[in-house]
Amino acid sequence: MVSRSGAYDRAVAALEAALQFGIRPSLDGIRGLVDALGHPERGFTSVQVTGTNGKTSVTRLIAALLEAHGHRTGCYTSPHLVEYVERIGIAGSPIARDDLVAAVEAVLDAVPATGVRQDLYTEFELITAAALESFRTAAVQWACLEVGMGGRWDATSVVTPRVAVITGVALDHTERLGSTREAIAADKACIIKPGGVAVLGPGCSGVEDVILDRVREQGASVVRVGMPGAEVSWDLEQAPNRPGGSLVMHVKTRRAAYRSLRVQAPSYQAPNVAVAVAAAEEALGAPLEATSIRDALAQTRFPGRFQVLRETPFLVIDGAHNPEAAHVLAGAVREAFGAARPVFVLGVMADKDVSGIVSELIPVSSGFVCTASRSPRAMDPQILAEVVAVRGGAVLGVARTVPSAVRMAETAAAAGIVAAGSIYVAGEVLAAFGADMAC
Numbered sequence: 210m211v212s213r214s215g216a217y218d219r220a221v222a223a224l225e226a227a228l229q230f231g232i233r234p235s236l237d238g239i240r241g242l243v244d245a246l247g248h249p250e251r252g253f254t255s256v257q258v259t260g261t262n263g264k265t266s267v268t269r270l271i272a273a274l275l276e277a278h279g280h281r282t283g284c285y286t287s288p289h290l291v292e293y294v295e296r297i298g299i300a301g302s303p304i305a306r307d308d309l310v311a312a313v314e315a316v317l318d319a320v321p322a323t324g325v326r327q328d329l330y331t332e333f334e335l336i337t338a339a340a341l342e343s344f345r346t347a348a349v350q351w352a353c354l355e356v357g358m359g360g361r362w363d364a365t366s367v368v369t370p371r372v373a374v375i376t377g378v379a380l381d382h383t384e385r386l387g388s389t390r391e392a393i394a395a396d397k398a399c400i401i402k403p404g405g406v407a408v409l410g411p412g413c414s415g416v417e418d419v420i421l422d423r424v425r426e427q428g429a430s431v432v433r434v435g436m437p438g439a440e441v442s443w444d445l446e447q448a449p450n451r452p453g454g455s456l457v458m459h460v461k462t463r464r465a466a467y468r469s470l471r472v473q474a475p476s477y478q479a480p481n482v483a484v485a486v487a488a489a490e491e492a493l494g495a496p497l498e499a500t501s502i503r504d505a506l507a508q509t510r511f512p513g514r515f516q517v518l519r520e521t522p523f524l525v526i527d528g529a530h531n532p533e534a535a536h537v538l539a540g541a542v543r544e545a546f547g548a549a550r551p552v553f554v555l556g557v558m559a560d561k562d563v564s565g566i567v568s569e570l571i572p573v574s575s576g577f578v579c580t581a582s583r584s585p586r587a588m589d590p591q592i593l594a595e596v597v598a599v600r601g602g603a604v605l606g607v608a609r610t611v612p613s614a615v616r617m618a619e620t621a622a623a624a625g626i627v628a629a630g631s632i633y634v635a636g637e638v639l640a641a642f643g644a645d646m647a648c
Contacts, residue, residue, distance in 0.1 A: 220313040227332040239364040241323035242338040249345035259356035260376025270485030272353040277505035283344035283352040290636035312339040337364040361399040377412015398423035411435030453517040465496035475541035523625030528632035532565030549624035550575040557630040559588040576603035580614035582633035611637035
């Protein structure tokens with residue numbers, strides 16, 4: 210089937226035109242859309258995943274595990290690295306362009322029935338509605354949905370998940386979610402719905418009481434992973450010793466023990482794997498089948514998460530965009546590069562804790578080439594270079610575009626290059642230097 214490239218461009222233009230309207234603290238918009246569409250969200254069972262970090266990886270892992278157990282599964286993540294089709298997966302593959310067009314057109318056609326002008330909808334409301342419509346059209350049995358931000362007002366919260374996952378809580382998006390971990394935890398806990406199961410990742414430690422209040426209010430049950438008294442734990446058998454290497458781990462749940470699970474990822478993904486295994490068990494209400502879990506984990510890839518695009522010299526992209534994620538990334542660099550120190554191509558959003566990000570990365574870097582993505586929220590690279598210098602880092606150059614920053618870094622990168630600071634930087638490196646993507 211020949212792609213309707215003109216129709217695809219128009220669909221993308223409609224989504225991008227809505228970006229200017231940002232984020233709205235209300236579910237009225239998405240509720241109006243799904244009502245006008247005939248409630249596609251009721252056509253399948255849902256797993257919803259929130260958390261400051263790790264939620265994309267966990268969403269992908271849960272979808273892969275459910276698919277491996279014979280359930281047709283949809284996967285919704287955000288943002289995309291290169292193009293919108295990455296956000297919506299059907300049965301383990303990105304949605305076809307024509308199918309995305311059909312879903313977006315259905316959503317836009319439904320707008321008049323909501324009584325709200327199209328230009329008042331946000332991009333995230335429109336693409337979330339399109340994902341739900343595409344899942345109904347594809348007759349998926351399970352939909353795994355990554356929250357965009359928080360939980361209380363996120364468009365994905367139009368669903369009533371059987372399993373609600375909170376990977377962890379850290380200080381990010383404080384201007385919208387609250388200035389304390391407790392406030393952010395309360396916002397994220399809103400994805401827990403009556404009678405469901407809450408799966409709490411190790412990053413919830415310290416604020417689990419806030420989340421458990423919500424669990425009790427909703428009559429839900431809870432499974433905790435990797436914290437004191439947790440029902441689920443893991444041990445690392447083998448850590449990768451090079452970029453692109455595999456970790457081997459064991460996971461013990463209240464239903465089963467899974468031995469020697471191999472995942473092509475840094476060991477920082479081990480907690481995410483454990484959380485995903487716990488969530489998949491709760492979704493299915495049974496232990497996972499040994500061959501299915503091994504195959505699913507071995508085949509899962511994590512676009513934009515310590516993803517190796519080239520090996521000589523290494524070119525790695527990572528979407529770390531806050532200090533906690535940068536700390537995790539620094540650990541992955543130590544693990545994969547050993548004593549060697551790569552050059553960082555760094556570009557961050559101006560509203561982030563830039564000093565915190567830089568401070569985490571300086572000890573594992575040989576220097577920085579500072580740049581900016583095409584996002585209007587990107588920090589000016591010269592200002593970023595000044596932050597790096599103030600924090601004691603070596604500034605190797607300043608580049609106005611991400612591809613030119615990579616080329617500049619190549620002249621000084623004996624050990625390799627790590628491009629990080631935002632998912633937009635990772636995406637622009639991927640688009641310029643190429644790699645296969647998988648949902």
